[in-house]
Amino acid sequence: MSAPTSPERRWRDDLHLAHTIADQADALTLPRFEAQDFNVETKPDLTPVTEVDRAAEKLVRDYLARARGRDSVLGEELPPTGHAPRQWVIDPIDGTKNFVRGVPVWATLIGLVEDGEVVVGLVSAPALGKRWWAVAGGGAWTGRSLSSAKRLGVSSVGSLGDASLSYSSLSGWAERRRLRGMLSLMQSCWRTRAYGDFWSYMLLAEGAVDLAAEPELELYDMAALVPIVTEAGGAFTSLDGEAGPWGGSAVASNGRLHKAIMKHLGSETD
Template sequence: MTGYADDLALAHLLADRADAIATSRFRALDLRVEAKPDLTPVSDADTAVEREIRALLAEHRPADGLLGEEYGAQPASDPDGRRWIIDPIDGTKNFVRGVPVWATLIALYDGDRPAVGVVSAPALGRRWWASAGAGAYAGPGPADGERIGVSAVQRIADASFCYSSLEGWEQAGRLDAMLDLIRASWRSRAYGDFYGYMLLAEGALDVMVEPELSLWDVAALVPIVTEAGGTITDLSGRPAPAGAPGTDSSVVATNGVLHADILTRLDPPAER
């Protein structure tokens, strides 16, 4: 048992409630979808899930802070204290099109320490979780989890390389570097969203990169990847998520062995 066992148990409860709401709206004929100011979609499932999680945290952890994608920030009673970070449905574009690759992301940060992460993908029948110092696990749920770990692949030529899309890397001015990495890798696929990071944590692939993510997109992934033995930073090698709250960050996640090579290929020292 760790100091975060009770928090992890609560995160699983939050995920159970989120799963029930989201699955009831998945592929619903009356699903309501709107465009946010940044033109990304938000469904009634996104907002309902976040409202439920907020209500549960207000009941069980009233002193903790909270940041959610749909309803913003709520400060903690202690400015340097604990904060829950929630993405009610990561992969909303998949969700609204009936693609089953979407998940609720739940993280707890204790100050700057990534303490708990839960990623629940009910349409895939799979959940991933971790708490600081206690390892990473995956399975249908907490009663049926097995410990997971990253791969031992040592060369890019042997690596399964994953990314979200090429468009973002083109906008970041690193499309040529991305294409070179794709050509150099044993295999490349664009799984996108949370899924590539979870496959990395399971050892099913070796690298996952994205040029720009919000804090709620990545916070829950960090404990799972790192407790599985991986490394996750931004392009400059700073621990992810880097930057001030409310700003987006690049993310590079690897099995650890390949990390320095990937950073050099995507962000050569002369460009840093």
């Protein structure tokens, strides 16, 4: 009987592919961001989209079609393709509002789902000069390349009174009838800052913040984030306590504080 394949080896080629694709996406998005030479449209959900979002997603999809033609793909800007057990989940530019205003907090998110689990996650933020990634069972890392990386670990903070909370905005919490819980949580924490979007969760994985939450998110907003947070030792659920990126919302913590944050956010309030 052969020895079981380690997680690093099982998805090593997929991780390398994600890095290669991110390199290509960064080469497309960063110059356009720096030049601010693009058109901005409004989607039916009233969120902005640029031609760069669509071009970046097409680039990622074209690369995947050549390298992983049997896998399915789900992205934010283009229709899903394929019906395979392995699915790549893409957000070409997470933080488009920042992108169009010249704020450097935006990133390309690439996740791989296999048999209902996100097994690879990569977040590349070229305007910040940072990248984060993880493979299920292989730890979470940050650095400019696979060969030059530092392992990530969440904080050891064990009390909300000592905790730093990051979020995107307060809009949406009232619609989910959770605004009172969110405000209560904010008042219970030592510090609150709206770092926003993917960056809240990467700072959590780095141990720089201890909690992050958003009331309304799509799968492509979260898939790449989950393995990075959990492999760094954190917890990632929906507001209803469902593990992973499947519940339409995000509650992430260093693990020690998850019960405390769910006590504030885990039920509807008037």
